[in-house]
Amino acid sequence: METLELTQEEQFQARIDADVRIEPKDWMPDAYRKTLIRQISQHAHSELVGMLPEGNWITRAPSLKRKSILLAKVQDEAGHGLYLYSAAETLGASRDQMLADLHSGKAKYSSIFNYPTLSWADMGCVGWLVDGAAILNQVPLCRTSYGPYARAMVRVCKEESFHQRQGFEIMQTLCEGSPEQKAMAQEGLNRWWWPTLMMFGPKDSESPNTEQSMKWRIKRFTNDELRQKFVDMMVPQAEFLGLTVPDPNLKWNEAKQGYDFGDVDWEEFWNVVKGNGMCNQERLQARVQAHEEGAWVREAALAHAEKRKQREAALVAA
Amino acid sequence: MSQKEWPLWEVFIRSKQGLDHKHVGSLHAADAEMAIQNARDVYTRRLEGVSIWVVESKHVHASNPDDSAAFYEPANDKIYRHPTFYQVPDSIKHM
Numbered sequence: 548m549e550t551l552e553l554t555q556e557e558q559f560q561a562r563i564d565a566d567v568r569i570e571p572k573d574w575m576p577d578a579y580r581k582t583l584i585r586q587i588s589q590h591a592h593s594e595l596v597g598m599l600p601e602g603n604w605i606t607r608a609p610s611l612k613r614k615s616i617l618l619a620k621v622q623d624e625a626g627h628g629l630y631l632y633s634a635a636e637t638l639g640a641s642r643d644q645m646l647a648d649l650h651s652g653k654a655k656y657s658s659i660f661n662y663p664t665l666s667w668a669d670m671g672c673v674g675w676l677v678d679g680a681a682i683l684n685q686v687p688l689c690r691t692s693y694g695p696y697a698r699a700m701v702r703v704c705k706e707e708s709f710h711q712r713q714g715f716e717i718m719q720t721l722c723e724g725s726p727e728q729k730a731m732a733q734e735g736l737n738r739w740w741w742p743t744l745m746m747f748g749p750k751d752s753e754s755p756n757t758e759q760s761m762k763w764r765i766k767r768f769t770n771d772e773l774r775q776k777f778v779d780m781m782v783p784q785a786e787f788l789g790l791t792v793p794d795p796n797l798k799w800n801e802a803k804q805g806y807d808f809g810d811v812d813w814e815e816f817w818n819v820v821k822g823n824g825m826c827n828q829e830r831l832q833a834r835v836q837a838h839e840e841g842a843w844v845r846e847a848a849l850a851h852a853e854k855r856k857q858r859e860a861a862l863v864a865a
Numbered sequence: 866m867s868q869k870e871w872p873l874w875e876v877f878i879r880s881k882q883g884l885d886h887k888h889v890g891s892l893h894a895a896d897a898e899m900a901i902q903n904a905r906d907v908y909t910r911r912l913e914g915v916s917i918w919v920v921e922s923k924h925v926h927a928s929n930p931d932d933s934a935a936f937y938e939p940a941n942d943k944i945y946r947h948p949t950f951y952q953v954p955d956s957i958k959h960m
Binding site: 570572573574619622623626629630633634636637641642643695698699702706845848849851852855856 | 869870871873890891892893895896899906907910911927929930931
């Protein structure tokens with residue numbers, strides 16, 4: 548017998564197709580919940596680990612102004628991580644479990660943070676290129692189908708544009724400085740260009756989850772679409788700075804009104820994802836150490852709150 | 866080492882005098898005082914607020930979205946609650 552009743556899953560998809568946001572207590576397919584928890588927590592982990600390469604330069608920033616800016620930026624990354632962990636928690640994930648998965652290596656974070664930050668120009672590149680790429684990824688997520696995630700992304704995006712601008716300013720200052728400073732900026736671009744292109748993830752043909760994620764609107768553009776947008780956006784900026792993008796195959800394509808560019812070294816990409824990048828061990832070690840060294844603070848705060856509660860209860864009883 | 870998480874708190878912020886507090890997100894803190902301090906650091910780094918409320922998440926009770934249709938049904942057929950339901954003659958002003 549034919550039935551006109553929509554299944555729960557069909558109703559859910561119909562709401563998504565109508566651009567109605569899904570909220571925490573609404574019914575959702577298990578796979579949607581799982582995929583979102585994985586995506587949001589990975590994103591949160593990236594913010595957290597992302598503080599480490601920049602933390603490296605706080606004590607060595609070239610001026611008090613740069614140091615204050617870098618501190619504010621790193622504090623923002625911590626905040627972004629917190630917005631995102633909270634969003635994942637509305638789906639039933641526990642904060643402790645998410646952190647445990649990060650620390651055990653079970654959960655992934657963006658591979659870009661497994662590259663070292665060797666010079667001050669790298670602080671410029673992280674802001675200009677890495678945050679630039681992050682913004683391209685994140686702006687469409689402000690309209691993602693899951694309400695708490697979309698709202699967290701609105702906050703993140705508002706703050707992220709200062710990050711990119713301060714990075715560009717560092718690059719511009721270096722490029723207008725001495726020949727040594729300009730060379731430092733070029734070396735930074737040479738090191739960060741390809742790893743940044745890898746941030747958009749594997750080629751569409753090798754990204755099996757993309758189709759379902761697009762259907763659920765938790766992803767709104769494919770990896771290759773975003774990578775192309777990024778190249779088209781950044782090449783003119785590099786030209787403005789007088790820097791050369793380290794890609795011999797880079798060429799304007801009049802017909803597609805975009806740049807053709809060389810292929811990413813996918814072997815390197817997968818190698819870093821699998822944990823063999825230059826800094827994978829160092830980053831995870833620093834994160835675990837910070838967590839363990841903070842354990843007594845978390846316990847003491849809880850014990851203090853408990854003691855105070857009991858004291859207040861005793862006062863009321865007396 | 867205990868694996869106990871700090872409790873979860875919901876954060877509400879008044880963005881300026883004259884506006885109501887609005888839910889902005891949540892955070893973990895050991896007690897209310899710490900929750901307010903953390904809320905300041907997490908949610909008002911750019912002068913987004915002049916007042917903060919925090920409520921432990923476990924104290925928030927919510928309506929059930931599965932019951933929405935029946936729950937909000939009583940308001941469905943009472944269009945006379947809206948001013949546009951009434952016809953006012955063109956010559957009548959200030960109404």
